[in-house]
Structures are given as structure tokens and as C-alpha cells.
Amino acid sequence: MESLLSSLKLNISSCLYLKDPESSELGHKILSKSIEMIHELGIESFNFKKLGQQIDSNESSIYRYFENKYRLLQYLSAMYWGIIEYRLVIETNAIEDCSKKLLMAIKILTLKPKGIDSYSDFDQLKLRDIIIEEFTKSYHHKDIDSDNEDGNFKIYKRLILRIVEMINNVDPSYNFPKALACHIVEGALQQYYIQRHFKSLTDRKAETQVYKFYKDMILKVLNPKH
Template sequence: MKSLLSILKISVPDKIYIKDPETSELGKRIIENSILLIYEIGFESFTFKKLGKKIGSNESSIYRYFESKHKLLLYLSSWYWAWLEYQLVIETFSISNHHEKLNKAIRVVTRTVEEDSNFSHINENLLYRIIVKENSKSFLTKEVDNDNKEGYFEIYKRLISRLEEMIIAVKPSYLFPLSLASTIIEGGLHQHFLNEHFPSITNSQNGKTPTNFFINLVENTLK
């Protein structure tokens, strides 16, 4: 089934971009090198001028694809969530036992990401590390409500809904399946961030991973 990914196109809400970067070599270079540059210097220091210099193109050519660096970050985060959703669906579709299915889902959404050769212009490992550090900047803005109405976060919300359905399948009477699902998704990123930058305030080290923590948390919560 993993070979299925090689023929799938990751779909991002089309209102995020002006021109789909997947439709041209320049667009793919913009995405590939924006990941490399954001990972290298951070989102705050990232500019289209610096990206243009990196890819050997005019800054104006990037604006033909994205109206702002915020929209580019929204594109990258949406692409990541869509890619993660594919992983979740493919790795859980054949599991019939509800508990095993949920445990597998937790592993998928909280594990450290490795590069996927099916998408040669995107380094998923670096993109994942950007998501851990920068994802909150895509929605902690004054425009978040309008961005939400425009559908910019639909993939992220859909992924949480898939996890919610698995939680309900395990325990239909549980009152907070959405809250638990969103806590797993966001908490996984946060625990990985703490492990890298504030290891003294997390147990996610010495062989104990965020995945271990969330499986333990969910199993005890849904008893």
C-alpha cells in the first residue's frame, strides 16, 4: 500500500496560493528551498528576498505563487497535515480491532518523521521539524478566524476528526473525544519541542518517547 503514495497528489486548499507550486519546476523549487531556508534561519528571519536569492530567481516570481510568507507557511503546514493524513489512512485501514487501530494512529501522528522518497522535492523530515517549531505561527494571528472561514485549516481539522472517530470507536461514551484528539496532535508536537529545547520539563527522553506518553494517557483515559 505504501506504493500508493507515489501516485497520489497532496492537495492543499487552493485559496492559500495564487498559483499551485506543484504545477511548475519553479514552484517546486520554491517549496523545496523554502523548507531548507526556514529550517536554516527560522521563520522570523525568512523573507522572499532571501528565498529568491537562494533559488536564483527574482523575488517577484515568488509573489506569483504566494501573496505573503504567512500564506507560504500555511501551505507548508497544510501539506504536512495532508501527508500525515495519508500516512494515517494507509497504516490503519486494515486494522479491525478498535484499540489496535487507535494505538497505531497515535504512533503515526506522534512519531518522529523520516524522509519519504515519494516526494522528491520535499524533505519531510525537515518539514516536520519546521512544523514542530513554527506551526503555531500559522494560526496564532489576528486573522485566524478569517483564515479558518476561508478553509485554510480544513486538512488539520479533518485529521483531528479522523482521530476522534477512532477514539469514539474504542469508547462511545467518552465525553471529550475531540478534545483528546486535538491534544494528541498538538501535544505530540509540543513534547517533541520540549525534548529538544527544554528536556528538564519532559519525560520524553532516555527511550521514553512522546508516543509512549500518549498511548499511556489514552489507554488510562479510555478505561
């Protein structure tokens, strides 16, 4: 069955683009090809000139969609977190038990997506890799505060607040729900980065390690009501 998301549109803050890339053929090409290229080159070596060459378009045309490559990265990040948020809501919705709900959320945040759903003409695994490698750069810079005011990180923050709510439902007496939620979301990326690049700091290299680590943590740190 076709995924629901394929008939919906992620509502991405219009501050992130000059012209909506979902509104044209060229826009779609920009998104899908930029994922490939940033994945291959890294954000530093990637630029709009190279992208233009690859999609038989022109640098200046791309600038009509995005202010610069970091804005594009923020857009791609919003897409990623939007998809995660969507899965989080859909896949935890029916779960009654608070603890099980939270654990499912953590699964979604940590495990590689399996049956990639048909939403998207782009490669979701490559997008995930980009987030692991580059997301930190989309919000570590001098303009972070004004970017933030503009709502560039709305989806990301809303996602974290959803986790906070789940944590509160499991254990309302826990004192650091926000810190814990940030920790899990950001830490999961961090763990994968370390697995890839700092092997000596990795306990065991397995996809499920990251999930197990947080599961163990959650179960011990939170005291379920009943």
C-alpha cells in the same frame, strides 16, 4: 515498491496560494528550498528576497505564487498534515481492532517517519521540524478567523476529526473526544519542542517517550467496549 502517494496529488486548498506551486518547476523549487531555509533560519528571518537569491529567481516571481511567507507556511503545514492524514488512512485501514487502530494512529502522529517514502523532492524530516518549531505561528494571529473560514486549515481539522472517530469507536461513552484528539495532535508537537528547548521539563529524552506517554494515557482514559 513505489508509494501510492507519489502518483497522487495532495489536494491543498487553493486559498493557500495565488498560483499552484505544483504546476511549475519554479513552484517546486520554492517549496523545497523554502523548507530548507525556514528550517535553517526560522520563519522570522526567512523572507522571499533571500529565497529568490537561493533559487536564482526573483522575489517578485515568488509573490506570484504566495501572498506572503505566512501563507507559504500554511501551505507547507497543509502538506505536512496531508501526508500524515494519508499515512493515517493507509496504515490503519486494515486494522480491525479499534484500540489497535487508535494506537497505530498515535504512532504515526508521534514517531519520526522512518522509511521516508518517495513522495516528495523535499526533506520530510526538515518539514516535520518546521511544523514542530513554527506550526503554532501559522494559526496564532489576528486573521485566524477569516483564514479558517477560507478553509486554510481544512486538512488539519479533518485529520483531527478522524482521530475523534477512532476515539469514539473505542469508547463511545467518553465525554471529551475532540479535546483529547486535539490534545494528542498538538501536544505531540509541543512535547518535541519542549524536549528540544526545555530540557528541565523533560522526563526522558527519547523519541519513543512521546508515543509511550500517549499510549499510557489512551489506555487508561478510554474504556474499550469489550
